[in-house]
Amino acid sequence: MADSIQMRVTRYTPGDSAPTAADYDVPLRKDWSVLDGLNYVKDNLDGSLSYRWSCRMGICGSCGMNVQGTPKLTCGTFLSDYAPGPVRVEPLTNFPIVRDLVVDIDDFMEKLPKVKPWIIRNDDQSVIDREYLQTPEELEEYKQFSNCINCMLCYAACPVYGLDPDFIGPAAIALAERYDLDTRDRGRRERLDVLIEREGVWGCTFVGECTRVCPKHVDPAGAIQRYKLEAAKESVMAFLLPRGAL
């Protein structure tokens, strides 16, 4: 194994006309992730490099970047997999770049509450008055979708979101599904009202890349297609049944 690997990192300072690429040689160690490489650059080569990171264990969802063109959590992506290099490290696609590898995810933060990703009940009683029991099978129904860490890799991988930024997007829909499948929840109808719109589930053309890049194996594409079936059923019922029967 070579001693070092070249990292080709996107640089952008607010006010620049376009981002540029800068090359850095970093030590190539078997246990070094791409994030370790970036930390090396910041500590030893160029302290002005900006990027987000926190936990280094694939749970905070901060360090998502495009590595060799594919959205990845850089803390879980190893430099040695890209040897001999150079390895391209770019900001997540489909988001405006704030600086270097930092992107602006405000759009997602505005969209997420629209699908009401929390348990909705109209007969709320506190846990002192009542237990909300759930069997292991019922937990299993939504557990996969609750693993989402909002890392935005799915949005970066989704060409639909890139072409139509109004699309509510994979993670938001997967999180809506997470609460819909929860037996304690009663908010299905409210969420469907948002997701049945064109910018909701129908924007999705089932490219499936969101599921492929998800580091937590959430399968947003599956959630969206299941919603489409639901939304289609709802439309047929609305057509067949008289007003107010639903």
Add this chain to the structure above:
Amino acid sequence: MSAPTTYRQPVSRLWWTKKWTYFLFMMREFTCVFVAWSVVFLLMLVYAVGRGEASYRQFLDWASSPVVVVVNVVALAFLVLHTVTWFALTPQAAVVRAGGRQVVRTRMVHVGGRILPAATVIRVGGRVPAAIVIASQYVGLVVVSAFIAWLVLR
């Protein structure tokens, strides 16, 4: 303080050539053209048959011309791609369950301003593995094809 200037990354018109999975997706979308062609071809065949033997023979002559044969071979390849890719995607979209028990739940719902009880049947059972869902579609395809073959050839 004014908002910082951000750079919006443009999406290339050729985004679908950048990655094999994007390309395969585009090809899958493109298959709809050949599905439509196959429907038109079939309707033309039915129409020709309906108009008598001479018309049918004329259709067969046209259908065996090199251009139509090439178009149909390409169409067949795209139809196979269409079938294989959509069958492979079905388990993601459709949750099929087998076995397990059924639980009937009653809850109150608002209907036209009144509150009425509504029963929901919840099936708690194992999800059928993806491979079985996919395989069952191929079995269905074979059964339907055999039935049509029997209908036409008997």
